[in-house]
Amino acid sequence: MAKAVTWQLLGLATTTLIGWLITGSAAASAGLAASSAAVGFACYVLHERLWHVVPWGIRRR
Numbered sequence: 001m002a003k004a005v006t007w008q009l010l011g012l013a014t015t016t017l018i019g020w021l022i023t024g025s026a027a028a029s030a031g032l033a034a035s036s037a038a039v040g041f042a043c044y045v046l047h048e049r050l051w052h053v054v055p056w057g058i059r060r061r
Contacts, residue, residue, distance in 0.1 A: 012037055 012033050019029030 008037070 015033040015036050016029045019032040020026060023029055023032075
């Protein structure tokens, strides 16, 4: 769990820094980082749910 949290924080910091370098605005870069994290999370959940219904490698009894 700690590894996942630190990875997410690193991603947020990196996205915020890149956004700030491009826009020059702390507010815009924070909004970009937050929206990127939210979209990434939603895509991850959708991806996991879709793969949950794929029967590859699952042996049915």
